[in-house]
Structure formats: structure tokens, C-alpha cells
Amino acid sequence: MPFHEDELEAAEEAHFESLATPSLTAAEAEGDERAVEAALRPRSLDEVVGQARVRAQLGLVLEAARQRGRTPDHVLLSGPPGLGKTTLAMIIAAEMSSPLRLTSGPAITHAGDLAAILSGMNEGDVLFVDEIHRMSRPAEEMLYMAMEDFRVDVVIGKGPGATAIPLDIPPFTLVGATTRAGLLPGPLRDRFGFTGHLEFYEPDELDLIVRRSAGLLGVELTDEGAAEIASRSRGTPRIANRLLRRVRDYAQVKADGIVTHPVAQAALDLYEVDPLGLDRLDRAVLDVLCRRFGGGPVGISTLAVAVGEERETVEEVAEPFLVRNGFLARTPRGRVATAAAWSHLGLSAPPGAAFGDEALFDE
Numbered sequence: 001m002p003f004h005e006d007e008l009e010a011a012e013e014a015h016f017e018s019l020a021t022p023s024l025t026a027a028e029a030e031g032d033e034r035a036v037e038a039a040l041r042p043r044s045l046d047e048v049v050g051q052a053r054v055r056a057q058l059g060l061v062l063e064a065a066r067q068r069g070r071t072p073d074h075v076l077l078s079g080p081p082g083l084g085k086t087t088l089a090m091i092i093a094a095e096m097s098s099p100l101r102l103t104s105g106p107a108i109t110h111a112g113d114l115a116a117i118l119s120g121m122n123e124g125d126v127l128f129v130d131e132i133h134r135m136s137r138p139a140e141e142m143l144y145m146a147m148e149d150f151r152v153d154v155v156i157g158k159g160p161g162a163t164a165i166p167l168d169i170p171p172f173t174l175v176g177a178t179t180r181a182g183l184l185p186g187p188l189r190d191r192f193g194f195t196g197h198l199e200f201y202e203p204d205e206l207d208l209i210v211r212r213s214a215g216l217l218g219v220e221l222t223d224e225g226a227a228e229i230a231s232r233s234r235g236t237p238r239i240a241n242r243l244l245r246r247v248r249d250y251a252q253v254k255a256d257g258i259v260t261h262p263v264a265q266a267a268l269d270l271y272e273v274d275p276l277g278l279d280r281l282d283r284a285v286l287d288v289l290c291r292r293f294g295g296g297p298v299g300i301s302t303l304a305v306a307v308g309e310e311r312e313t314v315e316e317v318a319e320p321f322l323v324r325n326g327f328l329a330r331t332p333r334g335r336v337a338t339a340a341a342w343s344h345l346g347l348s349a350p351p352g353a354a355f356g357d358e359a360l361f362d363e
């Protein structure tokens with residue numbers, strides 16, 4: 001897809017959109033949190049906890065490229081928020097000793113924005129496009145060509161006399177991140193040489209992450225204290241780190257600074273993160289589903305309106321966790337509460353309530 005020279009000039013530094021959310025267990029990062037996160041990010045593949053499969057696969061891709069003296073294939077990282085996509089993108093650049101350029105899908109509104117970025121790249125640079133599923137169509141088409149042929153078409157002039165001049169781009173590695181791999185058009189997905197799917201973390205992995213972060217933040221904590229935080233972190237390192245910081249506050253103000261089991265419990269109860277990691281939004285979703293809609297089935301949009309949240313938030317933050325933990329099932333006719341959901345709310349399930357392991361269905 002060609003773009004205009006003047007669009008090039010108009011293109012501005014890409015920026016990240018901030019998805020501010022007030023919830024303690026929202027998986028997205030909030031404003032100030034980014035600085036803290038930067039300090040806690042693993043800097044090499046060896047430092048990454050968990051994700052053994054992706055780590056091994058990616059390690060091989062990078063090592064092979066290093067041995068051949070080539071830039072690695074384009075990499076797509078997919079998975080729910082807060083599992084380490086940005087962290088891995090930074091590690092790819094660090095492991096290749098290459099500069100990292102950051103942008104995001106929503107920041108690339110015109111093909112020219114992308115062309116400006118691409119034409120400024122040097123050989124071997126790593127370009128990280130966060131939320132790549134939210135890029136504009138024309139930019140996406142330009143990216144196809146850039147990824148495959150390391151070339152973009154610059155259009156000089158306007159109207160019938162306009163000519164497209166191909167511009168070569170030095171070989172680079174694109175790292176795309178998406179929370180919604182399903183939304184990526186096939187042609188784009190196919191141009192990535194490697195796709196890493198990040199999975200939710202196991203409690204023992206989160207335990208290691210909590211200890212590692214505590215070490216970096218200078219927080220003293222006991223084994224049981226760490227385990228309590230890990231078990232309420234809904235499989236997500238970002239949440240584990242955030243809960244650790246809140247528990248640290250509590251320990252500092254209300255106790256002697258040491259994060260013990262009772263301190264972690266009391267702090268997390270105070271912040272309304274329940275023992276299974278459900279927060280207000282999760283409970284609100286289940287509550288509305290059971291009390292107002294009799295357990296469903298109900299559509300996700302209706303559910304979102306009923307709890308006063310964006311559909312995306314319910315769909316990308318609350319739902320995956322609730323489904324994974326067997327509280328909610330997706331059926332062709334909508335979301336239904338499982339027997340576990342009724343009992344978690346202290347309600348008795350109507351006869352015929354779904355079980356988490358049945359009727360799982362992708363819409």
C-alpha cells in the first residue's frame with residue numbers, strides 16, 4: 001500500500017495509549033506502574049520465570065540467527081495482558097544486542113506513520129508493535145510488504161500523475177504483541193516466522209516471581225507470605241507484582257514491615273482480592289449473572305452493561321480468568337454461571353447449572 005511523502009512529515013512519534021483502570025487485579029498496567037514494572041522486568045531469557053515452551057522456542061530462533069549472523073525472523077507474541085509480551089520483546093532486542101524501537105497499533109493511524117518508522121530503521125533493529133491487532137488497514141498492508149520484502153512504496157505527487165517509488169528497508173525484526181491473536185488477519189499472521197503463545201502462570205512460578213520482585217524491591221517476606229500473594233494473582237505476573245506492592249504497604253504501616261502469611265491475608269482481604277484471586281469485577285460479573293439473569297445464558301455485551309464496564313474489559317480481563325477457573329462457561333447462546341460460581345457466591349445453584357468443564361464453546 002503506497003503512502004504520501006507529506007504523510008511522512010506529518011507522522012509523529014508513536015505513543016502508547018494508557019488503559020487506566022482502577023481495579024487492583026486489572027491485568028493492564030496503570031500510569032505510574034510502568035516505571036515500577038520496568039524495574040522488575042527480567043532482562044534476559046534466563047531471568048524469565050515460567051513460559052518454558054516459549055522460552056525454549058524463542059531461545060532457539062535467536063541463537064540460530066546469531067550463529068548465522070542474520071536478523072531473526074519476525075516474532076508474534078500473543079496472550080492475555082500482563083503475562084510478559086512487552087518483557088519478551090525487550091529481551092529479544094537485548095539478546096540480539098540490537099536497538100529496540102517501540103510503537104503500538106493504535107498509534108499507527110496512517111500508513112505514513114509506519115513508513116516514517118520503517119524508513120528510520122537500521123539493519124538488525126527490532127521494531128516492537130504492541131497491540132498489533134489495532135493497526136489501521138492501510139498500515140497493515142504496508143507492513144505485509146515490509147515484513148516480506150523489506151520494502152515500502154513511497155508515492156510522489158498526487159492524482160493521476162502520482163508515482164510509487166519503492167524504498168528499500170534494511171532487514172529488521174518485527175515483534176508484534178496481541179491480546180487477541182484471533183483478530184489478526186491471516187496474511188499478517190502468516191508473515192511471522194514464529195508465534196509464541198503465553199500461558200497463565202502456575203502458582204509455583206508466580207511464587208518465584210513474587211520472591212524475585214521482593215528481592216529487587218527490598219521487601220522481606222516469608223514462604224507463606226509469598227505463597228499467599230502468588231495464589232491470589234490469577235496466573236498473572238503483573239498482578240502478582242502489584243499485590244506484592246500493596247501488601248508491602250500494609251506490612252510497613254500495620255505490621256513490622258515483614259510480609260508474613262497473616263499480613264498478606266489481611267492486606268489482600270482489605271483490598272477485596274479474595275482467596276481465589278477474584279476481585280470486585282469478577283464477583284460483580286458472577287453476581288449479576290446469577291442474581292439478575294438466573295445464571296444465564298446471557299450475551300457478553302449485556303453482561304458488561306449490567307456491571308457498568310466496557311465490553312473489552314469484561315471479555316479480556318474478567319472472562320478468561322473466570323472461564324479458566326470454572327466459574328463461567330461460554331455456550332453458543334451466551335455466558336452461563338457454573339455450579340462453582342453459585343457456590344462461590346454462597347448461593348444455591350438451580351438444578352441443571354452448568355459445570356465448568358462442559359459446554360465450553362468459542363463464539
Ligand SMILES: Nc1ncnc2c1ncn2[C@@H]1O[C@H](COP(=O)(O)OP(=O)(O)OP(=O)(O)O)[C@@H](O)[C@H]1O
Nearest residue numbers: 037040041048049081082083084085086087237238
Ligand atoms: N516471566 C516473567 N518472569 C518475571 N516477571 C515477569 C514475567 N512476565 C512478566 N513479568 C512481569 O510482569 C510485568 C508485566 O509484564 P509485561 O508488561 O511484559 O506484560 P504484557 O504481556 O506486555 O502485558 P500487556 O498486554 O498489558 O501489554 C512486568 O513488569 C514484569 O516484571
Ligand SMILES: [Mg+2]
Nearest residue numbers: 085086087130
Ligand atoms: Mg505490554
